[in-house]
Amino acid sequence: MRWSLPLLAIGLALYVSCQGAPESVNSSSPLYVGDVVCQSCHADISRAYASTWKAHSLLPITPDIERIEDFTQPAVYDPHLNLFYRAVWEDNSLVLYEYRRRGQDTIYLRKERLDFVIGSGHQTRSYLLWRNRFLYEAPLTWYALPRKWDLSPGYAEGRNSRFSREIQPSCLACHASGWVPIPWTYNRYEAVGGPLGCESCHGPGSLHVKNPSDSAYHWSRWHPLRQMDVCSRCHLEGIAVEKRSGWRPGDTLASYWAIFLPERPELGRFGIASHVERLLRSACYQKGGATCSSCHNPHPLKPVPSYEARCLSCHTKGCSNPTHPTTQCITCHMPKGESSDIPHTRFTDHYIRVVRSSAPSPPVFQPRLLCATEPAPDSALVGEAYLQWYSEENPAPWVLQEAVRILAHHGLPKAQAKASLLKGQPQAGLLAAEKALGQDTTLQLLELYSYLLEMSGQFDKALKTWAELARRAPAYPEALFRWVVLAYQLKRLSAGEAYERFQVLLREQPWNPQFHYNAAVVAGALGRLGEAKAHLQAALRYDPDYKLAAEALNRLP
Numbered sequence: 001m002r003w004s005l006p007l008l009a010i011g012l013a014l015y016v017s018c019q020g021a022p023e024s025v026n027s028s029s030p031l032y033v034g035d036v037v038c039q040s041c042h043a044d045i046s047r048a049y050a051s052t053w054k055a056h057s058l059l060p061i062t063p064d065i066e067r068i069e070d071f072t073q074p075a076v077y078d079p080h081l082n083l084f085y086r087a088v089w090e091d092n093s094l095v096l097y098e099y100r101r102r103g104q105d106t107i108y109l110r111k112e113r114l115d116f117v118i119g120s121g122h123q124t125r126s127y128l129l130w131r132n133r134f135l136y137e138a139p140l141t142w143y144a145l146p147r148k149w150d151l152s153p154g155y156a157e158g159r160n161s162r163f164s165r166e167i168q169p170s171c172l173a174c175h176a177s178g179w180v181p182i183p184w185t186y187n188r189y190e191a192v193g194g195p196l197g198c199e200s201c202h203g204p205g206s207l208h209v210k211n212p213s214d215s216a217y218h219w220s221r222w223h224p225l226r227q228m229d230v231c232s233r234c235h236l237e238g239i240a241v242e243k244r245s246g247w248r249p250g251d252t253l254a255s256y257w258a259i260f261l262p263e264r265p266e267l268g269r270f271g272i273a274s275h276v277e278r279l280l281r282s283a284c285y286q287k288g289g290a291t292c293s294s295c296h297n298p299h300p301l302k303p304v305p306s307y308e309a310r311c312l313s314c315h316t317k318g319c320s321n322p323t324h325p326t327t328q329c330i331t332c333h334m335p336k337g338e339s340s341d342i343p344h345t346r347f348t349d350h351y352i353r354v355v356r357s358s359a360p361s362p363p364v365f366q367p368r369l370l371c372a373t374e375p376a377p378d379s380a381l382v383g384e385a386y387l388q389w390y391s392e393e394n395p396a397p398w399v400l401q402e403a404v405r406i407l408a409h410h411g412l413p414k415a416q417a418k419a420s421l422l423k424g425q426p427q428a429g430l431l432a433a434e435k436a437l438g439q440d441t442t443l444q445l446l447e448l449y450s451y452l453l454e455m456s457g458q459f460d461k462a463l464k465t466w467a468e469l470a471r472r473a474p475a476y477p478e479a480l481f482r483w484v485v486l487a488y489q490l491k492r493l494s495a496g497e498a499y500e501r502f503q504v505l506l507r508e509q510p511w512n513p514q515f516h517y518n519a520a521v522v523a524g525a526l527g528r529l530g531e532a533k534a535h536l537q538a539a540l541r542y543d544p545d546y547k548l549a550a551e552a553l554n555r556l557p
């Protein structure tokens with residue numbers, strides 16, 4: 001049987017520190033107090049806010065949650081994995097069935113309870129699983145406009161990661177409030193929290209509550225660009241490279257984050273789909289001072305005027321051209337981008353202008369990344385952005401090459417180390433990682449370093465770093481797992497000892513097919529064939545296409 005497992009580059013996803021992280025809060029920094037507190041003094045605004053999309057952005061699934069979905073529709077089929085999906089309410093829980101059929105027979109069936117909805121459901125509603133405090137996305141999503149079920153955004157065309165897509169803090173930072181991440185893991189939470197609240201735009205409110213007239217908290221006194229920074233923090237959905245942690249509403253976003261988007265030639269030279277960046281080009285902003293809140297009110301106390309009425313509130317004079325229309329302004333002056341089922345790509349062009357038809361732009365196969373938060377970002381940031389783009393969204397070889405090219409001269413050691421790992425050059429990676437360890441000992445870097453050591457054959461050292469990581473990151477079972485596998489391979493751990501460790505790991509993640517498979521292998525070595533068989537069957541219950549497990553099961557007597 002094969003011992004060493006393939007390197008798991010997916011474990012290296014970026015850990016974004018966030019509002020919930022306790023780091024570096026000094027005593028004079030305001031703290032989050034929660035919407036209930038705001039409600040006591042701002043009751044009318046709180047009522048108005050309660051009916052907005054944001055106030056439903058993340059909800060626990062309870063029997064009385066609004067059932068916007070049509071549960072009578074047929075199951076969704078993924079032809080790439082040959083799997084069906086269907087969500088049903090059963091005994092007051094919403095559950096998702098994943099199954100495979102041969103003729104009339106169901107030859108594989110898995111059932112998972114769904115714990116949270118993410119997305120208010122105006123466009124889409126997706127679902128999260130919360131298991132032993134680990135948070136994952138479910139593969140099925142409800143698409144509200146066409147009223148149909150389908151695979152979740154990003155899961156089609158052979159990219160269905162089933163129940164294993166980790167929900168990291170970066171995702172909750174844009175969609176939720178009140179969540180409490182467990183340190184030294186990627187997707188584990190003490191609490192998942194609820195929908196976005198007042199403080200997601202106004203910032204932590206503890207000081208304001210004590211002293212309401214303190215002007216620091218007053219939105220209206222912030223510079224319009226700082227106001228728009230608040231919206232950009234979430235609505236600029238691009239590749240976000242963190243410069244330093246701790247951004248709060250009122251701060252300059254560009255001092256904390258550099259956010260990149262791929263160029264969109266149909267939007268003109270240097271065109272990217274960013275509401276802020278587009279609006280800033282408009283005369284309505286440059287000459288009229290229009291900001292996001294000129295047209296969008298997060299908690300309107302009066303009936304909301306139409307967009308036309310808002311245009312006409314400034315454009316009162318009428319047009320010199322008598323044939324110019326007097327209604328439907330936005331259809332011509334703020335055209336929509338290609339419609340798409342994927343919520344993150346819906347886009348109304350906020351560069352308000354007379355749109356002239358021009359020659360269609362040629363298709364671009366290698367769109368550049370452009371920075372939406374600053375005109376001339378440091379090359380190190382650009383290199384990191386390409387690297388992140390490659391590992392999270394666009395695994396085209398040229399993207400990695402571009403990252404490596406830029407990072408070679410300008411990169412920070414940590415990014416260089418990651419690039420080397422992805423390129424399969426562990427020696428260069430080790431040099432960079434060792435340099436980086438001088439300033440930084442995060443989970444991500446220690447993990448990267450350990451993988452690089454393994455890859456370059458320095459097993460004793462790797463064993464030490466995995467042990468160190470397992471000690472520091474007890475909530476991250478992968479660290480202990482790598483240590484056990486390596487220690488057993490190097491014969492530092494007997495089969496019996498390894499088996500015990502796998503039992504510990506399986507208590508943490510009973511759904512992990514790799515843990516089951518490896519437990520089966522050592523059980524086999526111990527001659528405990530019954531247990532080996534049970535583990536292999538469990539591995540296949542969670543991953544019906546786990547080839548190694550299926551082969552091993554066939555070989556068992």
Ligand code: HEC
Nearest residue numbers: 033037038041198199202205209212213217218219220221
């Ligand atoms: C103890 C009562 C009280 C509580 C609790 C309270 N506020 Fe206020 N808030 C006020 C008062 C009073 C003002 C007006 C102060 C002024 O204009 O000098 C105010 C002003 C504001 C403003 C300023 C508007 C502007 O730009 O001029 C914002 C924003 C605000 N509150 C948001 C919140 C949020 C969010 C919370 C919850 C975190 C909250 N408040 C909790 C009493 C309260």
Ligand code: HEC
Nearest residue numbers: 118119120121122123124126170171174234235236237343
């Ligand atoms: C940078 C912030 C950001 C991140 C990160 C992000 N989102 Fe979003 N997401 C948004 C915004 C903003 C919208 C609303 C989009 C719009 O209407 O233009 C949205 C929309 C959605 C919707 C549709 C909501 C509706 O209106 O019906 C879903 C579902 C969703 N996101 C899920 C996710 C999940 C799951 C993740 C993490 C894996 C994620 N998003 C990561 C900002 C973000």
Ligand code: HEC
Nearest residue numbers: 035038039042045046049197198200201202219293298299
């Ligand atoms: C999406 C961001 C966002 C959220 C969430 C949000 N606000 Fe506001 N808030 C704003 C903006 C923008 C303004 C300024 C509105 C304007 O200029 O017309 C504002 C203004 C205010 C004001 C000043 C009075 C007013 O109406 O102009 C208060 C008070 C306030 N918000 C309280 C709250 C409370 C309480 C909550 C939660 C129930 C909340 N806000 C949630 C963005 C937000």
Ligand code: HEC
Nearest residue numbers: 053054056057119120173174175200201230231234292296
């Ligand atoms: C903390 C993240 C966050 C911030 C800050 C934020 N938004 Fe949003 N916004 C979202 C998400 C997420 C959604 C989609 C919610 C859903 O449908 O589940 C959304 C939805 C919207 C929508 C479409 C739905 C609607 O209610 O009409 C608009 C418009 C919008 N936001 C404008 C703004 C503006 C303007 C600001 C700044 C004043 C802002 N947002 C600040 C996350 C954010």
Ligand code: HEC
Nearest residue numbers: 228231235275276279290291292294295307330346347348
């Ligand atoms: C001059 C008016 C105007 C201003 C200013 C404005 N918007 Fe919009 N916004 C619109 C219109 C119109 C739509 C399309 C609404 C629809 O189709 O229902 C829209 C839609 C949106 C959406 C929904 C997703 C999409 O692209 O269709 C978001 C998010 C949004 N705006 C964010 C912002 C942010 C952030 C700002 C500030 C940078 C801003 N808007 C400034 C008019 C405006």
Ligand code: HEC
Nearest residue numbers: 283284287288289290294310311314329330333352353354
């Ligand atoms: C806050 C005020 C304000 C709002 C709201 C506003 N505009 Fe403008 N807009 C202006 C000003 C000021 C100019 C510049 C006029 C000039 O140069 O004489 C302008 C310019 C324009 C132009 C000409 C642009 C160019 O490049 O020549 C168009 C088209 C336009 N606006 C359409 C709209 C539409 C459509 C809306 C509503 C979706 C809107 N505006 C909302 C203030 C505003």
Ligand code: HEC
Nearest residue numbers: 308311312315319320321324325326327328329332333354
């Ligand atoms: C059918 C498309 C269409 C609609 C709808 C439309 N416009 Fe225009 N608009 C144009 C075109 C084309 C021009 C430039 C040629 C012209 O002046 O007629 C223009 C020019 C403008 C200008 C620049 C005016 C100037 O004198 O230079 C403004 C401001 C403007 N529109 C605002 C609006 C507003 C506000 C609305 C809604 C009340 C609106 N438009 C509706 C197509 C449209």
